[in-house]
Structure formats: structure tokens, C-alpha cells
Amino acid sequence: MGRIKVKMEIVRHETCLEYFRRRLSEGWKCISLEGYHAVLLSPEGIRRELDLRNDVLTLRPNAAGDETNVPYQYPTSGSHWDKVDEASADNGATYVMSIANDYGRDLYALPNHTTESGDISSIIAYARCYISGGYLGTRTSFKICIKTDSVVTEDEQTINYGNWKTYSKTWAVNPADNQAWGWADIDAMQVGIALRWGAEVGINASHMDTECTQIYVEVNYTPVAAKTHSFGYIIG
Amino acid sequence: MPNKQQVENGRQAVDAYRAAHSKLHSKRWTRSIPSEHTPLLEQMLKELNKQGFNSLDEFFDASNDFNAQELGFASVADCIAQLKDRSKYSVEEAEAKWEELKSKWK
Numbered sequence: 127m128g129r130i131k132v133k134m135e136i137v138r139h140e141t142c143l144e145y146f147r148r149r150l151s152e153g154w155k156c157i158s159l160e161g162y163h164a165v166l167l168s169p170e171g172i173r174r175e176l177d178l179r180n181d182v183l184t185l186r187p188n189a190a191g192d193e194t195n196v197p198y199q200y201p202t203s204g205s206h207w208d209k210v211d212e213a214s215a216d217n218g219a220t221y222v223m224s225i226a227n228d229y230g231r232d233l234y235a236l237p238n239h240t241t242e243s244g245d246i247s248s249i250i251a252y253a254r255c256y257i258s259g260g261y262l263g264t265r266t267s268f269k270i271c272i273k274t275d276s277v278v279t280e281d282e283q284t285i286n287y288g289n290w291k292t293y294s295k296t297w298a299v300n301p302a303d304n305q306a307w308g309w310a311d312i313d314a315m316q317v318g319i320a321l322r323w324g325a326e327v328g329i330n331a332s333h334m335d336t337e338c339t340q341i342y343v344e345v346n347y348t349p350v351a352a353k354t355h356s357f358g359y360i361i362g
Numbered sequence: 363m364p365n366k367q368q369v370e371n372g373r374q375a376v377d378a379y380r381a382a383h384s385k386l387h388s389k390r391w392t393r394s395i396p397s398e399h400t401p402l403l404e405q406m407l408k409e410l411n412k413q414g415f416n417s418l419d420e421f422f423d424a425s426n427d428f429n430a431q432e433l434g435f436a437s438v439a440d441c442i443a444q445l446k447d448r449s450k451y452s453v454e455e456a457e458a459k460w461e462e463l464k465s466k467w468k
């Protein structure tokens with residue numbers, strides 16, 4: 127029997143090379159590499175485009191945001207945000223969950239950026255979710271959410287039965303105003319999750335629950351100094 | 363197939379992780395907190411590995427099956443199959459049994 131390995135994940139900013147290497151160490155594969163443009167594929171099927179001139183800033187929840195409406199957390203002590211902030215996902219050990227037919231939404235505050243600067247090409251929000259075993263339902267859904275400029279933007283996705291799985295949503299521009307991302311937008315942004323059990327009418331929803339154990343945001347940006355770097359310089 | 367003691371030991375490892383997680387969050391937030399979970403997680407996984415589990419999910423599946431066995435089923439899958447059988451359980455009985463299962467250790 128092999129020893130279980132935990133993938134260490136850097137929380138703060140990473141150069142493209144550091145990010146690239148870490149994702150490969152986590153089991154992602156590079157399925158395309160042309161010039162500055164790489165395409166990574168996660169073990170769970172997330173296709174992640176990566177501009178190799180970019181750095182990546184990873185932000186994880188550090189406080190409650192404006193809404194705490196996902197009905198439950200497990201364990202019950204502490205705060206919702208601390209159930210989803212870990213760098214290495216702890217799956218069923220700590221999570222927020224819903225057994226309700228209607229969506230309940232949490233928003234989580236994120237730390238501000240520090241020394242990072244440059245043009246932001248996109249942000250990617252990730253959420254790791256799961257449906258507990260049940261016997262009456264067949265499907266359920268969740269929404270990855272961000273709040274910017276006082277507007278909550280949601281992306282609804284379906285969860286299928288199976289193991290814990292990480293889902294993602296990319297926003298190339300700030301969806302609240304369709305303008306390019308600025309660092310003030312990043313500092314003010316909240317990330318969140320809306321969970322429900324997609325029950326059929328007349329079925330008691332309490333038979334299963336939808337859970338989220340980890341949520342985080344990646345900010346892809348081109349540091350000013352890197353604009354003149356070649357791919358060979360950065361990677362080689 | 364893990365035995366009762368292996369599952370119980372695994373549950374203790376998860377409980378220890380949860381306690382450490384709670385303690386970690388009792389202090390003032392710093393940027394390193396998300397990655398400070400990792401050694402705690404490693405410790406839990408190491409213990410689960412000692413008990414014969416290759417992953418956290420494998421442990422939880424075994425633990426849930428154990429909960430079902432305590433209610434007289436072979437596994438969660440067996441429980442689900444039987445609770446769906448209306449010749450064995452009415453909807454109300456099935457719901458009550460499922461709630462009983464869900465109230466056990468998780």
C-alpha cells in the first residue's frame with residue numbers, strides 16, 4: 127500500500143514556472159505548449175490556460191463576507207469561511223453544506239494583494255464540492271460566486287455523484303462592469319458558494335446534502351518586469 | 363475490508379485533525395494559515411494510512427459503511443437499495459432510518 131501524499135500548495139504569489147511545476151506535481155498535465163501559451167489539464171478535467179509570462183496570486187478566504195446563508199457547516203464550531211480555506215483540500219473533514227431545495231449562499235472575504243502589480247488577464251475561482259450518498263435524488267447543483275462592485279455574479283454548475291471534485295470558473299473581465307480587472311477590484315472582491323440539493327418536487331431533501339470543502343481564487347497577471355522576458359528565459 | 367478497530371482509529375485521527383483545525387483558527391489570521399493546515403492533514407493521512415486507508419475518501423466510505431452495518435445493513439449501498447424497496451419500508455420508515463444513519467459519526 128502506498129503512502130498517502132499531500133500536495134503542498136503555496137498560498138501567495140507564484141511565478142509562472144513555480145505555478146506550472148506545482149500543478150504538474152499535483153497531477154495536472156501539460157497538454158499543449160506553444161510559445162508563451164500552455165494548456166494544463168487537471169486530474170479531474172479542468173482545462174487551465176496559462177500565459178507563461180504571467181504570475182499567479184492565489185487568494186483564500188480569511189473572514190466572513192457579506193453573506194453567510196449556506197445552512198450548515200461541519201464541524202459546527204468556528205466559522206463557515208474556515209471550513210473552506212485550506213491549501214490542501216481536507217474533503218469530508220471540514221466543509222459547508224446544504225440540504226435545502228433552495229440555494230443558500232456564503233460569501234467570503236479575501237486578503238488584499240500586497241506587492242503584486244501589473245496587468246490582470248483573468249481570475250479563476252475554484253470550488254471543491256461533493257454530494258453525500260442519498261437514495262432519492264439523482265442530481266444537484268451549486269454556484270461559484272464572486273462579488274465585485276456590490277454585484278454578485280454566479281456561475282451554476284451541476285455536480286454528479288462520485289468523489290469530491292474541483293470545479294472552476296474563469297472571468298476574464300470584472301463581470302460587474304465588463305471592464306478589465308484592476309487591483310482595487312481584487313482587493314474588494316469576495317468569493318462564495320451557493321449550495322442546494324436539486325430535489326424533485328415532493329421529495330424530502332434531507333436525504334442528501336451538497337458540500338463544499340475548499341474555495342479559492344487565482345489572479346493571473348503580467349508583472350511589469352516579465353513583459354520583456356522570453357519563454358526560454360522564464361522556463362529554461 | 364477494514365475492521366471495526368481500524369475504522370475507530372481512523373475516526374480518532376479525523377477528530378484529532380478537526381480539533382487541531384479548530385485550534386489553528388482560534389489564533390489571529392495570517393497569510394500562512396491555509397498552508398498551516400497541510401502538516402495537520404499529513405498527520406491525519408499518515409494515521410489513516412497506518413489503518414489501511416489509501417485516501418480520506420476511502421476512509422469516509424468505510425466509516426459510512428460501518429454506520430450502516432450498525433443499523434443492520436451490509437453497507438450504505440445496501441441500505442439505499444433496501445430503503446428504496448417499498449415492500450420492506452414505507453416512505454416514512456425509510457426516511458426515519460436514513461436520518462438515523464445520517465446522525466451517526468461523520
